[in-house]
Amino acid sequence: MRYDILPAAQADAPEILGLQRLAYQSEAQLYNDWDIPPLRQTLPELEAELKAGFPRLAVLKAVDEAGAVVGSVRAGQEHGICRIGRLMVHPQRQRQGLGTALLAAIEALFPQAARYALFTGSRSEGNLRLYRRLGYRDVAAKVVSPALTLIFLEKAGPLQA
Numbered sequence: 001m002r003y004d005i006l007p008a009a010q011a012d013a014p015e016i017l018g019l020q021r022l023a024y025q026s027e028a029q030l031y032n033d034w035d036i037p038p039l040r041q042t043l044p045e046l047e048a049e050l051k052a053g054f055p056r057l058a059v060l061k062a063v064d065e066a067g068a069v070v071g072s073v074r075a076g077q078e079h080g081i082c083r084i085g086r087l088m089v090h091p092q093r094q095r096q097g098l099g100t101a102l103l104a105a106i107e108a109l110f111p112q113a114a115r116y117a118l119f120t121g122s123r124s125e126g127n128l129r130l131y132r133r134l135g136y137r138d139v140a141a142k143v144v145s146p147a148l149t150l151i152f153l154e155k156a157g158p159l160q161a
Contacts, residue, residue, distance in 0.1 A: 080114035
């Protein structure tokens with residue numbers, strides 16, 4: 001698969017939101033919860049995130065050879081911590097290295113981070129495998145409901161490693 005990873009623009013919001021709704025369906029099924037934040041986010045909310053812009057918030061998109069958005073990730077840094085979220089890959093493009101590439105690209109935008117932080121659900125075994133393989137370590141768990149425990153992971157930034 002060929003793709004380019006680029007900064008997302010305001011005009012990308014509808015396509016990124018469509019991908020988000022598609023990509024997060026598997027998470028909703030896994031937890032039997034169709035009211036998760038990625039599925040509830042509205043277009044105006046995503047547009048506001050994109051408008052905030054870098055360095056407050058960076059949003060990257062992965063675009064395939066046909067120009068379609070097939071992946072995305074967001075991050076922002078505060079007090080030395082780069083918080084990464086909404087890492088998503090089109091279901092037909094998963095397990096091909098795109099998630100790894102997006103994560104590396106977003107980390108590279110924050111080279112001064114003391115550490116990188118993200119979270120996922122405890123049942124999201126593929127996500128946990130990916131993050132742990134890339135050097136993230138479990139630092140906390142938070143029970144949100146009987147069906148959902150969030151696992152918080154971190155890894156040292158480049159200046160700390």
